[in-house]
Amino acid sequence: MSEAQTTETAHPPLEGGKYVYCIIRSERQKEFGDIGIGRGQRVYTVHHNDLGAVVSDTPIVIYDPTRENVLAHEFVNETVMKEHTVIPMSFGTVFRSEEDVTELLRSTYQAFSEVLEKMKDKIEFGLKVLWDRDKVVTALEHENEEIRRLKDEISRHTSTSTYFARMQLGRLVESSLEETSQRYVGDIHDVLKTVAVASRSNKPIGDRMIMNAAFLVERKQEAAFDDRVKEISRKYEDILTFKYSGPWPPYNFVNIKLKLERAD
């Protein structure tokens, strides 16, 4: 079947480039449909032994990380993930030719095989937690006696004499906020870590986010993990916003530094 698809002579190839989405283990050549980056390119595998690189044809270009392009990259990985354990490639990886892709699989065969074994039947979930800072500050003012006292003092006096009280209040609020956020994040981690294989904390995005984590979860634990996320988000529903996403390929848990160089 795949033989008939090789149409190099009939149609000129799109300048021969291959966009690589991910690496999977598969003895046979696979087809994933016309869902590739660009204009719905055919997505298929290029092989070396039992390793397959999931690719689509592409001109040799640099893809901007626009939402459209990133979603196309993601959609292919999601589709492949339904049946396979995947090692995701980073967005925008283009090889000059099929031979270059085969060479990647050949030279990195050992590392890919080991990671595929480790990632077998595991998926990633993302959890971002945001808070409404003002709400938390208001709550702190209720709970914390020292903060209340300083606020009182400031409101009873005129501007100049309260300079130090203001400074003190500012610092106290900051450190209480930090402490509170650490407590929340710690609690969330504690609830989730029992159903996850591993977790990783990334830098929060923007100033409202207090947690930006990824969790590696066994496929068979997916429902249990879901339940825990629901449970913890109910617990904090008045103060925190949870942004839960996945399943993803294990982007945050595969760390193969490929020695790639530019091909001009």
Place this chain on the structure above:
Amino acid sequence: MGLISKVLFFPITGPVAGIRWSLNKVAQVVDEELTDDSSIKNELMELQMQLELGDIDDDEYVRREADLMARLREVRAWREKLGKGVAGGPVRVGSAREGEPDEQA
């Protein structure tokens, strides 16, 4: 960019080597400013978050994304001009010989 004007009006006194050193240093700083795309990528992530949270609408997202893409392309062009690596674009598995700068853009 105060640094650039300092270079342009650098008083030509002192040993030549000193001047050359300064020029190199300055060139390096300018390089970094022109070729660092991490802040653009951070902005892109924030933009996506804002859309997800409903802080901005789709139109605004599209408009600001276009602006960020233009800046990314600019940075990429500078990186290529200065012979630095660019993310994306054609790659191949690294060969045995190392440390050879990628001069031609």
